[in-house]
Amino acid sequence: MKKLRAFYFSGTGNTKFVTKYLLNKLTCVYEVKDHDIMSGKDFLADISEADLILIAFPIYASAPPIPMRNFVYKYRKAWKNKTVAIAETQYFFSGDGAASIGRTLIKNGADVAYAEQFNMPNNLADSSVFRIRNEAELEKTLDRAIRKMDEFSQKIIENRRSRRGFNPVSHAVGYYCQRKWWRKSESEKRSLIKVDESLCVGCGLCVKSCPVENLALVKGKAQGQGGCVFCYRCVNLCPRSAITLFGKKTVTPYKGVPNIKD
Ligand SMILES: Cc1cc2nc3c(=O)[nH]c(=O)nc-3n(C[C@H](O)[C@H](O)[C@H](O)COP(=O)(O)O)c2cc1C
Ligand code: SF4
Ligand code: SF4
Numbered sequence: 001m002k003k004l005r006a007f008y009f010s011g012t013g014n015t016k017f018v019t020k021y022l023l024n025k026l027t028c029v030y031e032v033k034d035h036d037i038m039s040g041k042d043f044l045a046d047i048s049e050a051d052l053i054l055i056a057f058p059i060y061a062s063a064p065p066i067p068m069r070n071f072v073y074k075y076r077k078a079w080k081n082k083t084v085a086i087a088e089t090q091y092f093f094s095g096d097g098a099a100s101i102g103r104t105l106i107k108n109g110a111d112v113a114y115a116e117q118f119n120m121p122n123n124l125a126d127s128s129v130f131r132i133r134n135e136a137e138l139e140k141t142l143d144r145a146i147r148k149m150d151e152f153s154q155k156i157i158e159n160r161r162s163r164r165g166f167n168p169v170s171h172a173v174g175y176y177c178q179r180k181w182w183r184k185s186e187s188e189k190r191s192l193i194k195v196d197e198s199l200c201v202g203c204g205l206c207v208k209s210c211p212v213e214n215l216a217l218v219k220g221k222a223q224g225q226g227g228c229v230f231c232y233r234c235v236n237l238c239p240r241s242a243i244t245l246f247g248k249k250t251v252t253p254y255k256g257v258p259n260i261k262d
Pocket of ligand 2: 195199200201202203204205206207221222237238239240241242243
């Protein structure tokens with residue numbers, strides 16, 4: 001049986017959910033395995049043995065997350081002649097989000113045969129814009145995403161090439177509306193995490209959960225260390241809503257897609 005190897009980065013669970021859902025659909029034609037790229041493993045053997053590679057990530061202002069960019073760069077010599085599917089998650093809009101990493105893969109010799117952008121709940125918990133307000137809205141968003149995932153996996157099963165966002169208009173919109181401005185100040189933003197010390201009780205949950213070890217307890221209070229990758233995990237899971245990044249206070253903590261936590 002052909003092998004599918006999936007590599008994902010997920011701050012708050014949406015992309016992990018999409019990855020697992022797609023793999024489940026594709027088990028009829030592939031032997032599947034998925035890997036969290038933050039697990040610290042060496043993935044060269046997994047990439048080499050794959051007949052199809054799935055790359056999955058959330059979009060941040062039309063740009064792929066820093067860990068996903070680093071992953072693609074680290075294994076740049078391994079992409080040659082590999083067939084790749086891209087699954088990008090977003091709450092609403094990215095223009096060319098899937099292509100933003102797809103172009104790098106293609107430059108390194110990959111054949112990006114499939115790419116799709118899935119609207120999922122917004123995890124920007126300290127913003128009131130585009131937030132999911134209730135269970136019914138959450139369910140509606142997930143239903144739509146599931147229909148799109150069913151269609152996408154069917155295309156892969158039938159070898160029907162399909163690439164969302166790989167056109168000049170999407171490229172220009174993604175770049176000029178968001179990515180250009182975001183990337184300009186991205187490194188400065190890495191130290192923007194704010195902890196309200198009057199709320200923080202020093203439980204350490206955020207410290208344990210940060211995928212890049214950017215948080216530390218200093219005198220019993222959480223503190224950023226300047227290496228944030230904007231995943232919003234800590235902002236959403238802090239039981240005291242003590243952490244913010246781009247907003248002023250936590251408006252709607254997002255606990256991730258129901259029933260997929262493991
Ligand atoms: C820093 C940041 C920037 C984001 N920018 C966008 C964006 O430009 N467009 C969009 O539709 N969603 C945007 N989102 C929403 C996420 O991409 C979306 O909620 C994603 O599904 C989260 O995936 P995860 O749960 O796997 O981390 C942004 C989220 C964060 C944290
Ligand atoms: S999760 Fe919240 S309360 Fe706990 S240490 Fe982190 S900031 Fe403080
Ligand atoms: S500090 Fe928070 S938002 Fe930044 S990378 Fe760590 S968990 Fe994600």
